[in-house]
Amino acid sequence: MTIRAVPDDTTGELVLLGAPLGNPEDASPRLRRLLGEADVVAAEDTRRLHRLAADLGVTVTATIVSYFEGNERERTPRLLAELESGATVAVITDGGMPSVSDPGFRLVRAAVDAGVPVTAVPGPTAVTTALALSGLPTDRFCFEGFLPRKTSERDRLLAELAEEPRTMVFFESPHRIGQSLTALAERLGADRPAALCRELTKTYEEVRRGGLADLAEGVRTDPPRGEITLVVTGHTAARGEAAPADLAAAVAELIDSGVDRKTAMSTTARRFGVPRRAVFDALLTERESD
DSSP: OOOOOOOOSSOOEEEEEOBOSSOGGGOOHHHHHHHHHOSEEEESOHHHHHHHHHHHTOOOOSEEEEOOTTTHHHHHHHHHHHHHTTOEEEEEOSSBOTTSSSTTHHHHHHHHHHTOOEEEEOOOOHHHHHHHHHOSOOSSEEEEEEOOSSHHHHHHHHHHHTTOOSEEEEEEOTTTHHHHHHHHHHHHOTTOEEEEEESTTSTTOEEEEEEHHHHHHHHHHSOOOSOEEEEEOOHHHHTTOOOHHHHHHHHHHHHHTTOOHHHHHHHHHHHHTOOHHHHHHHHHHHHHHO
């Protein structure tokens, strides 16, 4: 790999570019500018980089280097050498923020250890986008990335997550999503509320909501395509441990946002994993206490 040297004695800067998930219109003006100004662009997929640049009307004059999971370890030292020689190195993935289940972490760690400045151009992320669209609790959440490929490791992780109270966000591929949903249903509960989000911001964006078992069955009959982000309700809400006041407050919040009462009750029941009757009783209790 040959990278153009930058004749500068000062330390360079590492820039993490938050790339659009699929819709180029989500790119920020700063991302457009830095794509055109960087000395080196390390891209997860160089073809997608060229496509994005064309969509944005940006001419990339930088040296373009492929930087993906398979060569990340090998190329990190060379990119660090460029940074230490004064180059501005930009890292960009196929979509979302570098280093979040994507290439970038190794270079960030190396740059930090070497005292090289690191900054980021905030952009779209599938994690919070799917969380916001899911209709599930968003006040506390954790990101778990991809489930392990080995069955024993996956089952061990899911056993740990069975008691996790926060909403969980996972990444998954189309050919593994059915197996993963089945495993999640077995370990976390068939009725645990979840949302399968695919192709976010793209033409065929879709969000499927329901219990884990129902989602698994839906995947068997109608296999999803494209990139998938799965959002799963945490333990407390899934087992119906919410207080009546919490249920009533959730319904009131939905009604205040314009949702009709019947829909608000059904949505709250799914969100907390409780029967609709429990929500109705909670509203009666709240009314009697006023």
